Every structure is written in structure tokens, then in C-alpha cells.
Amino acid sequence: MAAEAPRTAQQRKQDTLTRLGRDLDAWVASADREGNAHLVPLSFLWDGGALTLATAESSPTARNLRASQRVRMSVGTTRDVILIDGTVETFSRETVPVDLADAFAARLWDARVGTTRYAYFRVTPRRIQAWREENEIAGRDLMRAGHWLV
Known part of the structure; x- marks a missing residue:
């Protein structure tokens, strides 16, 4: 199967x-x-500039994100992938900005309720790559050092 022409x-x-x-x-x-x-x-919730995640405070992911303040994320499929490397800001149930928690709850679920304690993680992209096929690999960088290249 022939690949489509690469996107601009x-x-x-x-x-x-x-x-x-x-x-x-x-x-x-x-x-x-x-x-x-x-x-x-x-x-995740995308607000146009950052992604917000929530996971149990005691999970390996929460511990790792709090300690390193870095993450790599993948959205999409192997034939239409977005890779995001970002820095992480952590919020507890008590410190999460209300507007952020409300937006997350409206789109996904309310991590402030229930017996499991969840932490919120706001991911600011530093590098974003996207490609579909091999013919888009050369131009896959869309963002570097937190700045869009296009």
C-alpha cells in the first residue's frame, strides 16, 4: 500500500x-x-497550551512524575502518532486550581471525589513530534524547547 504524500x-x-x-x-x-x-x-485534558493528567497519588507514575518533573507521552496510533516530551507541575487535591479541576471533571471525570486520592499533573510540552508514515519522519519536529517551529 502506497503512503499518502507527506503533509506540510x-x-x-x-x-x-x-x-x-x-x-x-x-x-x-x-x-x-x-x-x-x-x-x-x-x-488527558488539552487546554490549548498544556495537558492535564490525573492518577492515584501513590501510583508509580505519580511518584515518577513528582520526582523527575518530566514525561514522555504518545497520542494516536503507530501510523498517526504524536510524541510529546514535557515538563510536569504537580497538584494535590487541595492545591489544584479550581478552574483546572472543573475543566478536567467536565471533560473526563472528577478526580477530587472518592476515597482514592488523586494527584493532577500539568504537562507543558517542550518537544512535539508528529508523523504518519516514513515520508514524514524527516519533518516530524513541530515544537522544540517549548516553541512551535511552524
């Missing part, structure tokens, strides 16, 4: 923003202090 960088950015606003789930990769990798699927 501008089209790839637009497609990326559309997916971030539409999709609900991502693969979230983190590592502990010894470098042991941990990978989990988590729901």
Missing part, C-alpha cells in the same frame, strides 16, 4: 492540535530514579 508542517501542526483537542487518552511514560521505565494509559 502547517497541516501537521493543525492535525496535531485537532487530535489533542479531540482525543481523550495517551500513553504516559515515566521513569524512577534508577531509570526503570513505567508506561500507562491515562486520560
